[in-house]
Amino acid sequence: MTVDIDKTAGPEDTPPAGPEAIKAIPVRHYGRYVSAVIAIALLVSVIYAFSQGKINWGAIPDYFFDDRIINGVLKTLLLTVLSMLIGVVGGVLLAVMRLSKNPVTSSIAWFYIWFFRGTPVLVQLVVWFNLGLVFTYINLGPIYKDYWSSFMTPLLTALLGLGLNEAAYMAEICRAGLLSVDEGQTEASHALGMSHSKTLRRIVIPQAMRVIVPPTGNEVINMLKTTSLVAVIQYSELFRVAQDIGQTSGAPAEMLFLAAAWYLLLTSVFSVGQYYLERYYARGSSRTLPATPFQKIKANMLSLGRPRGGNA
């Protein structure tokens, strides 16, 4: 730094009108220019390679809104939502079981989490699919009785495989959330005469949500992508449909890109939803709610005209 700031000319010498704004020549970061150029060059070469490859890019828009693809997207969404539902409900249940004072329920919950987190979800899916080897019939007494193979449809297999696995992860997330709430909250609620379940429902869980929602958003996005594993058990969700179309239409790689684009689109939509959900549960925790992206843009637009502060 070659800038001279005369320290001896302190506030005593300067007039009370305020110190003069510093006009200094900024440091030049030449390294930044070099690294930016290298990064852009690499990016361009990758894009160029893809554009020159033997890929029929035109096939992607042709099939993007194909009925089969849309159907696959809907099934992927259905699978994501239902599996997460099973996961969240199961997770809350398991978390409460693990935190309960009853040693039997807490050990069962521990065992469940240990088992389902410890085995790959792909293996679990295939096991559910092949459980017909163990059970020939399903017999729920007078309510329902059928062959296992016709009871265990690909959808049900997928839901059980994904949902039960997810419950194990959600249990840990929920447990962390419940433990994050100050014990004084439970005490205050009990002192008012509220029961355990009311305390949990009205006081503890709403506060735990602040800790639970962000990782759960990640789980939803993970789940959306993990549903592609279900392709191996003959459930025609997005990835399976894309592969099928790819084989019959002679554009397999193109259809994979198409599937990737759809996944990207869906996860982006979910991310936006997650942001607003987090904002909702942040109420009361900070004095002002974080701005929505729309509000941020508006604020930036307003400040564009006349930037405040001299840090340019």
Next chain:
Amino acid sequence: MSANVTKAESATTMVKSEGVHKSFGPVEVLKGIDLEVKSGEVFCLIGPSGSGKSTFLRCINHLEKINAGRLYVDGELVGYRQKGDKLYELKDSEVALKRRDIGMVFQRFNLFPHMTALENVMEAPVQVRGISRAQARERAGQLLERVGLADKAKNYPSQLSGGQQQRVAIARALAMDPKLMLFDEPTSALDPELVGDVLDVMRDLAESGMTMVVVTHEMGFAREVGDSLVFMDGGVVVESGHPRDVLTNPQHERTQSFLSKVL
């Protein structure tokens, strides 16, 4: 120890403690507390930290389980039911039922941060007493006005100062129409200039005839508002009497040395 409390006694006695012991693991915090709180009086508990006064207060609404002795609130045993000479632990729901009538104010306020001041006050009447939301809202508004915070009804606790939070906490406890109020060092976590507002509300409450058990370091409040005062140290009651007598003319050496440090 006799477990018989006659009707005549229970009409005038709100809290009665007979040889109450409490241990946390190997540490004995209360070593036999005997005292009596009359209906309508302001009963102050003072003493050095670690003397067991907060623990004793928490025993009164069964936030802590006592290990020995008997504790009665309004003539009824706390946490247990006696049949013959056997004690039966109360179910959680029965304990909750008794806690409805005992308000508690904590050192750290413990307001529900996800609810506005008004919702904090409404919560228990709606959820526990089953009062309609409209009715609870009206009553909560009145209580907030009583503690001087009518204009803060829509604020979340994080938007209130410590003194304001504590006054909301008092309103929240009052919303259940308790017959007994417990205060656990209600001003200890407050900035000095905010203490006065909270004490004013408590003074007002005392004048309305509420039975109050107050753990406090505010000797001025104890002297001015208190009807009885107990000095605790090392898990026992060292000295008790009228606040003016104990505070101005302490008999016991430990009381004298404590008061010489805080006054």
